[in-house]
Amino acid sequence: MIPNIEYFTPKTIAEALQLLSKQENVKIIAGGTDVITGFHQESSRFTKTGALIDINRIPELHQISETTGSVWIGAGCTFTQVVNSPVVQKEFPLLVQASSGVGSLQIRNRATIGGNFVNNAPQSADNSRTMPLQEFLIRPYCTQLAFNEIVTNITLAKLPGSYHGSYYKLGRRRGVAISRITVAALLNVVDDAIADIRFASGAATPIGMRFPEIEALAMNQKVSDDLLRKLAIQTGELVLERTGLRWSTAYKLPVLQQLCYQELFNAVYGKE
Ligand SMILES: Cc1cc2nc3c(=O)[nH]c(=O)nc-3n(C[C@H](O)[C@H](O)[C@H](O)COP(=O)(O)OP(=O)(O)OC[C@H]3O[C@@H](n4cnc5c(N)ncnc54)[C@H](O)[C@@H]3O)c2cc1C
Structure with a gap:
C-alpha cells in the first residue's frame, strides 16, 4: 500500500537538493516503476520513507545533448526517449537495443535511465562528482549515492565508427x-x-x-x-x-x- 506521505515537485535541481538536505527520510521519485512497486510490496527499502521528491518537473533532467566527444543523457530521460533519440541511435546502437528491451512499452514510457542506473554524476548542494558506473554500483540496491544527492546525467564517451x-x-x-x-x-x-x-x-x-x-x-x-x-x-x-x-x-x-x-x-x- 502507498502510505500517506508528503510529496514535493521541485522545478530546479537546486530546489531538489535543498529539499533532500532539509527533509528526513525523503526519497526521489522519477518514473516510479521501482518506488511505487516497492511501496506496494512493502519493501524494507521504502518502509522509512517519509516524503517523496518528484524530479519530473526539472527540465534539464529530460534533455539529451551532444558535444564533440560525448553524449549527455539527462537522468530523468525515459527509455522511450533514449530509444527514440537520433543522437543515441547514431552513437550508441547497443544502448538503444538494450533500452528497447526494458519491461514493456508502458514501463519504457515511465522508467528513467537515471532511476535504473542510479549512475555516474550525482550532485549534492555542496559539490558535484563524476564517477564510472562500475565504481558507483556497490551491490544490489546499494550505490554510492548519498542521501542528499541527485543523479543529474549519464555521460557517454563517443567511439569511432570502427x-x-x-x-x-x-x-x-x-x-x-x-x-x-x-x-x-x-x-x-x-x-x-x-x-x-x-x-x-x-x-x-x-x-x-x-x-x-x-x-x-x-x-x-x-x-x-x-x-x-x-x-x-x-x-x-x-x-x-x-x-x-x-x-x-x-x-x-x-x-x-x-x-x-x-x-x-x-x-x-x-x-x-
Ligand atoms: C513490470 C516491470 C518490468 C521491468 N523490466 C525491466 C527490465 O527489463 N530491465 C530493467 O533493467 N529494469 C526493468 N524494470 C525495472 C525498472 O523499470 C527500472 O529500474 C527503472 O528504470 C527505474 O526508473 P524509474 O524512473 O522508474 O525509477 P524510480 O522508481 O522513480 O526510482 C528508482 C530508485 O532510483 C532513485 N532515483 C531515481 N531517479 C534518481 C535520480 N535522478 N537521482 C538519484 N536517485 C534517483 C529513487 O529514489 C529510487 O530509489 C522493470 C520494472 C517493472 C515494474
Missing part, C-alpha cells in the same frame, strides 16, 4: 520479463586483432559488470573461433567463481557461455 557491438537479453518471456542473463560485447578489431574490447554482463552476476580479466586476455589477440570460444568458456568460469554453485548453475552456465560466444562472434563479424 567499433562494433552486440547485445542480447535472455528473459523468461519476450516482453515484461526481468533479465535472466544479458551479455554485451563491443570490439574494435584492427588488422584481424582485438585493439579494444568492452565485455559485460547483467543478471549473471549480482550486479551488472564488465569483465576486465577477460578483456585483458582478449587484447591484441588475433581473432579466431578458438579465441572466442576460450573467452566465452573463461567468462563462465569467472562468473561461477563469483557467484558460487547455485541450483540454476547447471542451466545458466552453458547458456551464459553460449551467449558470450554468440555476442563476441556477432560483434566481430558485424551482426548487430
Whole structure:
C-alpha cells in the first residue's frame, strides 16, 4: 500500500537538493516503476520513507545533448526517449537495443535511465562528482549515492565508427520479463586483432559488470573461433567463481557461455 506521505515537485535541481538536505527520510521519485512497486510490496527499502521528491518537473533532467566527444543523457530521460533519440541511435546502437528491451512499452514510457542506473554524476548542494558506473554500483540496491544527492546525467564517451557491438537479453518471456542473463560485447578489431574490447554482463552476476580479466586476455589477440570460444568458456568460469554453485548453475552456465560466444562472434563479424 502507498502510505500517506508528503510529496514535493521541485522545478530546479537546486530546489531538489535543498529539499533532500532539509527533509528526513525523503526519497526521489522519477518514473516510479521501482518506488511505487516497492511501496506496494512493502519493501524494507521504502518502509522509512517519509516524503517523496518528484524530479519530473526539472527540465534539464529530460534533455539529451551532444558535444564533440560525448553524449549527455539527462537522468530523468525515459527509455522511450533514449530509444527514440537520433543522437543515441547514431552513437550508441547497443544502448538503444538494450533500452528497447526494458519491461514493456508502458514501463519504457515511465522508467528513467537515471532511476535504473542510479549512475555516474550525482550532485549534492555542496559539490558535484563524476564517477564510472562500475565504481558507483556497490551491490544490489546499494550505490554510492548519498542521501542528499541527485543523479543529474549519464555521460557517454563517443567511439569511432570502427567499433562494433552486440547485445542480447535472455528473459523468461519476450516482453515484461526481468533479465535472466544479458551479455554485451563491443570490439574494435584492427588488422584481424582485438585493439579494444568492452565485455559485460547483467543478471549473471549480482550486479551488472564488465569483465576486465577477460578483456585483458582478449587484447591484441588475433581473432579466431578458438579465441572466442576460450573467452566465452573463461567468462563462465569467472562468473561461477563469483557467484558460487547455485541450483540454476547447471542451466545458466552453458547458456551464459553460449551467449558470450554468440555476442563476441556477432560483434566481430558485424551482426548487430
Ligand atoms: C513490470 C516491470 C518490468 C521491468 N523490466 C525491466 C527490465 O527489463 N530491465 C530493467 O533493467 N529494469 C526493468 N524494470 C525495472 C525498472 O523499470 C527500472 O529500474 C527503472 O528504470 C527505474 O526508473 P524509474 O524512473 O522508474 O525509477 P524510480 O522508481 O522513480 O526510482 C528508482 C530508485 O532510483 C532513485 N532515483 C531515481 N531517479 C534518481 C535520480 N535522478 N537521482 C538519484 N536517485 C534517483 C529513487 O529514489 C529510487 O530509489 C522493470 C520494472 C517493472 C515494474
